[in-house]
Amino acid sequence: MTESFSGDRIILRDLGFYGYHGVFAEEARLGQRFFIDLEIGLDLSAPAKTDRLSTGTSYGDVYDVVKTAFEGKRTKLLEALGQNIIDAIFAAFQSVDWVIIRIRKPEAPIAMVRGEAAVELHRRRQ
Template structure:
């Protein structure tokens, strides 16, 4: 299966369990792997035969900067739902949401989730 990748998109959102996270907000990163057949667009060189990367970015941004959710699992799930609704040629996707500065004591680079979803 072919893939379109959008890597390390950065957003400022208000997701989290704690009131401080919902009030102050923080940085989040999102990565998408969009699975679809790209043979037609590779031959025609026409945007209408593929998925517009800018539209994907705006779709992800709408969720990441939109309604606050407690869990990044819910954020990733909503991104997948929105992508399937907007892009009919999308067959499957992997969504990664990373929270680089969660309020967890300790030494680590980040926390995150990765979801894989297929069109039903």
């Protein structure tokens, strides 16, 4: 996604969700598909050396946090949805130094024949 955030990372791509985020009433009523690409920066030295999940961060746990945040609060803007997910990741995983999230909305209510609308947020832990 980018080179400005370097080092070890966990990557989850094409996480698919159905949600009711969006500005328009139809989006809140009917819902639509969303896809999330996520990179989280953290030191993976311990699990690399020990080969034990107990010394690292479970991808499944990361997914669960993303899913809970995605489903937890309806937002009008993808930017706000992304920030909610980032905040949840930072709260759940103290070892995470940075997050890059891309949220894609293939059925955005704009007149396009093919493609998708998306936002990408880059955040470092404060």
